Amino acid sequence: MLTVIAALAGLILGVRAEQRADREEKQAAELSQKAFAEQVDFYRTPSVVVVMNGNPHPAKMRLLLPSRHLWWDLRSLEPCKQIKIPTGSLRASLRNLFPSVQVTDEELSSLWLEFQDPEDRSWARTGGGALAASTWKPTSLGDMVDLRESWNKAPEVSPICGAS
Structure with missing residues (x-):
């Protein structure tokens, strides 16, 4: 049971880290696009x-x-x-x-x-x-x-x- 809970927690943390990385990548792309305009x-x-x-x-x-x-x-x-x-x-x-x-x-x-x-x-x-x-x-x-x-x-x- 402990192994299943640990695996689930790892999965949740991994998904959150991936979502955070996607957000940061999107923000970096937006900043790059705006660099000229700024x-x-x-x-x-x-x-x-x-x-x-x-x-x-x-x-x-x-x-x-x-x-x-x-x-x-x-x-x-x-x-x-x-x-x-x-x-x-x-x-x-x-x-x-x-x-x-x-x-x-x-x-x-x-x-x-x-x-x-x-x-x-x-x-x-x-x-x-x-x-x-x-x-x-x-x-x-x-x-x-x-x-x-x-x-x-x-x-x-x-x-x-x-x-x-």
Whole structure:
């Protein structure tokens, strides 16, 4: 009887250890997938939106106003670079395409940054900094940003630059 109880206890402990190992492996895989996304960030001041790519790989990006279904295609931001986009430029590019559309400062404060990692996974970072998976897939249709803008000609070195 003691042998049966010991065998059962060993079996239970073995199953639990295997479940724990599976959980740890899954968490490690999730962290690995998020590593690229964690190195992409943006913030907004009253006059400028700063977008940073702290990765050694380019990242396809767009700024999005989810409530209005409006977006600005930033195309691909170089590795370890950042761009500073004046909010006036965002508004001007929008006015050029849609003269009747106006965006308020309050709406700009709810901007999101969507981007894609080298594995073609899409991510979104909200204005509050939260990171989540996204369903966006970059396309070449509807580009709303004039890439000849001065802010896009000379990206600066990003203050974040990690290794992936």
